[in-house]
Amino acid sequence: AVQSWDVVNEVFDDNGNLRNSFWLQTLGQTYIADAFRYARAADPDARLCINDYNVEGINAKSTAMYNLVQTLRSQGVPVDCVGFQAHLAAQYGFPGQVQQNVQRFADLGVQVRFTELDVRIVLPADSAEISTQNAYYTSVVNACLAVTACAGITIWGFTDKYSWVPDTFSGQGQALIYDTNYQPKPAYAAVHNALAGSTGDTTPPSTPTNLTAAGVTSNSVNLSWTASTDNIAVTGYEVFRNGSLLSTVSGPSTTVSGLTPSTAYQFAVRARDAAGNTSGNSNTVSVTTLPGGGGGGCSASAGVQSQWGNGYVIQPVTVTNTGTAPITAWTVAFTLPAGHTITGFWNAVVTVNGSSVTAKNMSYNGSLAPNASTSFGFQASRPNGNTSVPSGYACTSP
Known part of the structure; x- marks a missing residue:
């Protein structure tokens, strides 16, 4: 008998909104609950799962999925397990608070799993990338072992020879734990040692x-x-x-x-x-810190919520009133790296002129008291293999 079904897969965009899919357009938001109910009727004994990517750490997307699972279960919808795909990349930072994120889903009463784990690297690989790959595999295994409800880890392929990565992410590969000759790689040893409970690494990093x-x-x-x-x-x-x-x-x-x-x-x-x-x-x-000044002023700082080979989400871009008087409007200017294109934005009116981007407040978030802040975000595409993100955020207010 089938033990579990992936009933609903990849329903969220990285900003936490529901993906504008055929199912959403045709059936509306209730299609997710309906799918689980139909699946339960078809197979009363199997676990029914929801699964997505870029939800391994705590971010807008994983929080949206957490809220959805919490709501569905409170309504009696049979969501039994949650899958975290875990398509990771050594050139990007390891997702933040993975164990805490997996635990919060487990606390909802669902089984949790890492369902499509791989860790790609930019080719040709160097020793630093291989070390990072080993660390990422180790961290995922340790996160699962630390959460009682984590039922397992599925690696997304057996050998690099047949990995999906090179065809999808130009110039990247070697994402799995066996090489093209079916020989175990250092990543295999990393996974083995983590599963075996090896105390292994007790050497601290050098001091910054x-x-x-x-x-x-x-x-x-x-x-x-x-x-x-x-x-x-x-x-x-x-x-x-x-x-x-x-x-x-x-x-x-x-x-x-x-x-x-x-x-x-x-x-x-x-x-x-x-x-x-x-x-x-x-x-x-x-x-x-400097004095607050006698009037309005503002600052802008940005964080990378998530990124992948050919795109990223910048959220939040935090706008703060740094003055001693209220402000009623703000403008944030920044520069896009060459070849990057903004594909979506929220909580701001965004204008692009070449590589120069201007984001202005909406009607509802322009007024800020001293020390108060608001935020906006955007999603952008970039050439495969390009790891840069925008910089030079500057805020002005009237």
């Missing part, structure tokens, strides 16, 4: 150095540092403000916003690897 602060405003600062190294791979950095953990980022730079004008802060960072080993703290950098 040369932490510096730049671009200080009344409520934000840009931090950067020299990247750490690790015997396997560094998977992220923990940012500390005044001795308390503030955030975790994937690369050696970040923008800290939401600070108070005319206030002194101290920042430090440390590195973390896939095994949970942490480095020593970096040097401490002291920052005093």
Whole structure:
């Protein structure tokens, strides 16, 4: 007998909206609940699953799916399991809070699974990419092992010889744990050791150095540092403000916003690897934010919510009133890398002129009190293999 069915697959866009599919256009939003009910009638004994990609970490898309599953189950719709496809890429950061995300779905009473795992790399592969690939496979296995309701991991293919990746992502490949000659790769050992409970890696990353602060405003600062190294791979950095953990980022730079004008802060960072080993703290950098000013002013900072070979979602782009007086409108300008095209946007009116982009407030989010903030987002396409994202966000207000 069939143990489980993938009943509803890939129903969300990366911004968390339902995909404008044939099913949605023809049957409306109830098609998802109807599909599960029809599936239960056809097979009363099988587990019925919903499955999607870019939902491994906590982001707008995974939260939309979480809310959907929670709502459907509260209505008695037979959603029994949730699948996280986990098509990952070594050149992008490991998704944030994977274990926590999987656990929150499990807490809804569903079985959870990683259903299509692979970790592609840009070719030709180098040792750093292979180390990162090993770390990503290890992290997924460990996340599943840590959640009681995680029933298993399916790797999306057996050998690199027949992987779907090269035909879909130009210049990328070697995503699986067996090579084209059916020989186990280092990624195989990474998966094996994680499943075997090997204590293996106990070596911490090197300590980040040369932490510096730049671009200080009344409520934000840009931090950067020299990247750490690790015997396997560094998977992220923990940012500390005044001795308390503030955030975790994937690369050696970040923008800290939401600070108070005319206030002194101290920042430090440390590195973390896939095994949970942490480095020593970096040097401490002291920052005093600028005065708030006598009138309106604003700042803009952006985060990458998710990205894939030929596209990405930037969300949130946070707009903050950095002045001491209310503002009634704002404009954010930034630059698109060559070959990139905006394919969708929300919570702003966006105008594109060549590589220059201007985003203006909507009627409902232009008014901001001092220190208040709002946000918008956008999705863009880019050439395959291009890993750059927009930069140079600048905010102005009347």
